[in-house]
Amino acid sequence: MRVLFVGLGAMGTPMSRHLAEAGHDLVLCDLRAEQADRLAGEYGATSVPLAGVDEVAGAVDAVILMLPDSPAVEAVLAGGDRGGLFAGLAPGSLVIDMSSASPTSTVELAARAAERGLLMLDAPVSGGVARAQTAELAIMVGGEPEAVERARPLLDALGSTTHVGPAGAGHAMKALNNLLSAIGLVAASEVLAIGTRFGLQPQVMLDVLNSSTGGNHATRVKMARYVLSRSFDAGFSLQLMVKDLRTALDLAQETGTPTPVAAACLQEWTAARRTLRGDADHTHIAAYVEARSGIEFHAPPADTPTGTPSSDREAS
Numbered sequence: 001m002r003v004l005f006v007g008l009g010a011m012g013t014p015m016s017r018h019l020a021e022a023g024h025d026l027v028l029c030d031l032r033a034e035q036a037d038r039l040a041g042e043y044g045a046t047s048v049p050l051a052g053v054d055e056v057a058g059a060v061d062a063v064i065l066m067l068p069d070s071p072a073v074e075a076v077l078a079g080g081d082r083g084g085l086f087a088g089l090a091p092g093s094l095v096i097d098m099s100s101a102s103p104t105s106t107v108e109l110a111a112r113a114a115e116r117g118l119l120m121l122d123a124p125v126s127g128g129v130a131r132a133q134t135a136e137l138a139i140m141v142g143g144e145p146e147a148v149e150r151a152r153p154l155l156d157a158l159g160s161t162t163h164v165g166p167a168g169a170g171h172a173m174k175a176l177n178n179l180l181s182a183i184g185l186v187a188a189s190e191v192l193a194i195g196t197r198f199g200l201q202p203q204v205m206l207d208v209l210n211s212s213t214g215g216n217h218a219t220r221v222k223m224a225r226y227v228l229s230r231s232f233d234a235g236f237s238l239q240l241m242v243k244d245l246r247t248a249l250d251l252a253q254e255t256g257t258p259t260p261v262a263a264a265c266l267q268e269w270t271a272a273r274r275t276l277r278g279d280a281d282h283t284h285i286a287a288y289v290e291a292r293s294g295i296e297f298h299a300p301p302a303d304t305p306t307g308t309p310s311s312d313r314e315a316s
Contacts, residue, residue: 001060002059003019003024003026003062003154004029004048004063006030006064007067008032011128012066013035014135015064015137019064022153022157024157026040026043026046027046027048029050033050036048054085060089060093062151062154063093065077065099068243077097089116091118092119093118096120096121096154096155097120100171100174100178100240100243100244101247102171103171110122110143119147121142121147121167123139124174125137127159135158135159140169141164141170142167143166144166144167175245178241178245179244179248179262182244182265183261183262184216185222185282185286186269187218188209188218189223192286193290196293196295197293203300204300206223206224228298232281232286232287234281236282237279239278241285242266245266249266272285
């Protein structure tokens, strides 16, 4: 397919590379024109500035968006003097929003796309930069079955796909996934803080948790790889995690679902965002817990025996 790919950040860059390697003809676009130009040179592709993205809409089979939030998606698809990409795409074209966006906004955009004869999917991903680089993303797709099948040659180049429901379902599932991930990470941080203050070693606690019923993704992957190592570089920002948590809590309110634990989780992450620097990685939530507890987690010396090594598969 000839694909317009918009959003070439930490996730979009490896994703676009896999699509090029799969033989798709790419038109690349990013707010940073130099990034699009550089990657286009690597792939033998075409680049277009964001201001001129509407002009190429009629010449592509599909659009993939990897943007930070719904306002950015709305601006590209339906904004601007010329009506955004919706106004220029030919009927039958695919629109695949792989951003983490609001399900409510997505439902509205999908309805507008259908009015123009376009096939729109929301297809957010989980797996973070690590799995974007290896094309092992978990892709949760909302939309019509016909559109999902049309999109498979693109999605299969990026990871494994699960069709979770109609328009908006993918973005709802992504927000709920990140809610549970965020609860797990902050809970693991607090558990390790309690144990560290008692005198237990963080890696020893992780080894026990990961062979016991308390283990979760945070204990198996994130705590050792990004926190004990002090790298805090999982590639997904704390700010975006807070945004996704708010999306999940909005869903809870819309559905009338009581969520006291989720509400407490959002409160904790919001406080961390106010305290930490603006570009903090989401794994810095552990540093926030450390600072409040007056301790710091560290990996054991290299010659200290530990339990079975954790998997290196990361998700956000």
